[in-house]
Amino acid sequence: EDKVVQSPLSLVVHEGDTVTLNCSYEVTNFRSLLWYKQEKKAPTFLFMLTSSGIEKKSGRLSSILDKKELFSILNITATQTGDSAVYLCAVRDDKIIFGKGTRLHILP
């Protein structure tokens, strides 16, 4: 059965800390891995990863994929209270399968 597992499920850190969110997967026909940030409404797209070892960066956020070990990480450096959200990892094969998300809370 295809699955996407995220860890930790929740995380509380202080502003300025660096966090690493994990996503492992098992799918039949991998096409891409996606990271989203969800606050109160629909998720907003962060990254799409298709190749191993190539880091994608956007400001303080970065992500990398390891297709051999079947996982990805999302790093957030110098966290801010506005980073508080649920971060969703999804993997696309014939459809898009979501993990349960990591609920991140940044304390001021």
Next chain:
Amino acid sequence: GAVVSQHPSWVICKSGTSVKIECRSLDFQATTMFWYRQFPKQSLMLMATSNEGSKATYEQGVEKDKFLINHASLTLSTLTVTSAHPEDSSFYICSAIGTPTNYGYTFGSGTRLTVV
């Protein structure tokens, strides 16, 4: 680019009535549309996948006669919740991918459905 417009953003309906939710891709051709349901503090659960011009593929446990999906054009897909019941109250979100290749992966803004 890659904008998906979903409406209504919220709707309250009486038990037994039907509700239609629309998703439109505004600046790309949505060859595939995914419909999700999300209960509070839970992740997105895929309900069905629809490709333009063909019947939707429903996930196990999702009643296709209750959740009617139409994807008649490359820019519009609709989800109709028929004979809604309070347990259908949820957050429904669409996501589209399309052309150029892999363009999109964008979500609509979601519809909060409350059945009373």
